[in-house]
Amino acid sequence: MKKIAAGEFKARCLALMEDVRSTREPLVITKRGKPVAKLIPADEDEDDFIGRLEGVFRVVGDIESPIGEWESS
Secondary structure, three states: OEEEEHHHHHHOHHHHHHHHHHHOOOEEEEEOOEEEEEEOOOOOOOOOOOOOOOOOOOOOOOOOOOOOOOOOO
16 A cells, blocks of 8 residues: 655645546555555445435326325324
8 A cells, every 4th residue: 555645645636636546546645654544546336315216116106196085093
């Protein structure tokens, strides 16, 4: 795993982020020789909540209209 000082990371941030994305190899960012953060590649597939059930089931009929009177106890 590669290591880089925080000052150098600050100066080359965008290029280092692109390198991590393309190589998929994490990068440890150090401050005074001690690790303080790790830059890891993001997951390729997004796990979005909206639309994740698309194609799993099908809505048939009117799901918005009331179904009639109901009794309460």
